Amino acid sequence: MEVLKFFVSTGRRVLTIAFALLILVVLAWAYIAGVQLVADQYRIMAFGLYGAFLTAHLAVQSFFAFLEHRRMKRESLTCSYTKTVALTISAYQEDPSYLRQCLESVRATLYPPEKLRVIMVIDGNSPDDHYMMDMFQEVFAGEDVGTYIWENNYHQQPLPGGEDGAGSCQGLAVEELIRSKRCVCIMQRWGGKREVMYTAFRALGNSVDYVQVCDSDTKLDPWATVELVKVLEFNEGYGAVGGDVRILNLSDSYISFMSSLRYWMAFNVERACQSYFDCVSCISGPLGLYRNDLLQQFLESWYNQKFLGTHCTFGDDRHLTNRMLSIGYATKYTARSRCYSETPAQFLRWLAQQIRWTKSYFREWLYNALWWHRHHLWMTYEAVVAGVFPFFVTATVLRLFYGGSLWDVLWVLLCVQLVACVKALYACWLRGSPRMIFMSLYAMLYMGGLLPAKYFAIATMNKSSWGTSGRKKMVGNLMPLLPLSIWGLLLLGGLGYTLSQEAQDNWTSQVKQAELGYLAIGTAIYLGYWAIMVLLYWVWIRRCCRKRADHYSVQVFATIC
Known part of the structure; x- marks a missing residue:
């Protein structure tokens, strides 16, 4: 039997690797060969095989996302209310208003109190961090509350002559408190988010059935926990499940508004599609639920993760998900469980966040491939396509910008915007909200900001100093702007080269006259589109968001929006 399992496992490995290589080779060939499927008589406008492949990918992804949403609507899952849940909150220098919303939403969670524990671990034990513990005590006044200020943590040694963190009296006191009290707040020595999460997980041990993760800037829907529990109870093969993360501060700026649309697409299209195949790539930190018995199996290896000899200090949630996938359990997504989380409203802080996420994405991509x-x-297919997509986009843009043709530059801009519009229209239909049409504007944010930032993230993958700071601090590091500057110079250089080449061409020829017509029409369409969308944004979104901001309230959704 063991021999048979070995051959089956080896066979699956070989077939999976062969499939991944096939996808990669087909993509590369379609791109390099530049096979044109449709073109005009002058071959000015063309639609190639590579473009057809990407179009088909988006269509298939959208189709399976739709099927998953339909399944979520039709399935009537039940909750037994017999499973014990520990709701863990990771906190670091949180904005008091966001923290209060988080704690009050946790207290309002509609799950039996005798089955629900609340553990908030604060990353830092200085006097400046005490306001978070004070707020915890205030919000949960009247509950079975316990608090503790730990001078160290599980992995950082105290002063010489003291006791080791793992075997110290303080460490045992933390474990006893968390296992005996319903609502516990721990302040510990600074060590990063993974250290905070580890403290909660290890101190809980096997005392609960499920562990829910939550960030301190997150406002939970009252039914969020119940809906997550329903999914794990439905199938023992599900190891973890994530919920729908919406943006709490979408009216703060253009960046936060675009993030709200991007979040919806990421969860309700990309992760919904992954959930159809039981392989969600990341259970997001603001809202996720894990089987505790499985989590305890890989807790130490998760914490001690290293990459190129360096201890990993970011990508905690993605690696936790990967660990669950590595032992063969499925990961799911449900749009019935919902929360609202803060997102950066300033460009520099948003960029720092995206760089940190990109670092963890590519690092975890390598681990996930195992x-x-x-x-x-589908997990293999999507990983390959998503992994190589930024590099193909970069090569395409540079090739066209340095191709010596103004139409090529305009054509790539039009194609990018066209694809973005199609995705946005699909999102409008799936969500039932015309506001999703503004998702088409995200393409420029991706091309101008996120794409070059990906290369900076890869180059600095082992650097942990350029992450998102606590809400009480401003991001002052301008280093992430360097790749954007280089990217801008490359594009300007290509545009200048193209203009110089075009100036030497004979514009009286028949082909050039046709191209001139395309340029005029394409430019009018592109500029007209942006003028209309910007006007709509300022007239519709900005004004409406400002009016609604004062009356914002979290509603309980019985159906998927």
Whole structure:
């Protein structure tokens, strides 16, 4: 039997690797060969095989996302209310208003109090951090509350002559408190988010059935926990489930508004599609639920993760998800469980966040590849396509900008915007909200900001100093702007080169006259589109968001929006 399992496992590995290589080779060939499927008589406008492949990918992804949403609507899952849940909150220098909203929403969670524990671990034990513990005590006044200020943590040694953190009296006191009290707040020595999460997980041990993760800037829907529990109770093969994360401060700025649309697409299209195949790539930190017995199995290896010899200090949630996938359990997504989380409203802080996420994405991509064979082939396919997509986009943009043709530059801009519009229209239909049409504006934010930032993230993957800071601090590091500046110079250089080449061409020829017509029409369409969308944004979104901001309230949704 063991021999048979070995051959089956080896066979799956070989087939999965072969499938991944096939996808990569087909993508590369379609791109390099530049096979044109449709073109005009002058071959000025063309639609190639590579473009057809990406179009098909988006269509298939959208189709399976729709099927998953339909399944979520039709399934009537039940909750037994017998499972014990520990709701863990990771806190670091949180804005008091966001923290209060988080704690009050946790207290309002509609799950039996005798089955629900609340543990908030604060990353820092200085006097400046005490306001978070004070607020915890205030919000949960009247509950079975316990608090403790730990001078150290599980992995950082105290002063010489003291006791080791793992075996100290303080460490045992923390474990006893968390296992005996319903609502516990721990302040500990600074060590990063993974250290905070580890403290909660380890101190809980096997005392609960499920562990829910939550960030201190997150406002939970009252039914969020119940809906997550329903999914894990439905199938023992599900190891973890994530919910729908919406943006709490979408009216703060253009960046936060665009993030709200991007979040919806990421969860309700991309992760919904992954959930159809039981392989969600990341259970997001603001809202996720894990089987505790499984989590305890890989807790130490999760915490001690290293990359190129360096201890990993970011990408905690993605690696936690990967660990669950690595032992063969499915990961799911449900739009019935919902929360609202803060997102950066300033460009520099948003950029720092995206760089940190990109670092963890590519690092975890390599780890995730080790376990493709244990899950559906969609996991392999999507990982390959998503992994190489930024590089193909970069090559395409540079090739066209330096191709010596103004129409090529305009054509790539039009194609990018066209694809973005199609995705946005689909999102409008799926969500039932015309506001999703503004998702088409995200394409420029991706091309101008996020794309070059990905290369900076790869180059600094082992650097942990350029992450998102606590809400009480401003991001002052301007280093992430460097790749954007280089990218801008490259594009300007290409545009200048193209203009110089075009100036030497004979514009009286028949082909150039046709191209001139395309340029005039394309430019009018592109500029007209942006003028209309910007006007709509300022007239509709900005004014409406400002009016609603004062009356914002979290509503309980019985159906998926």
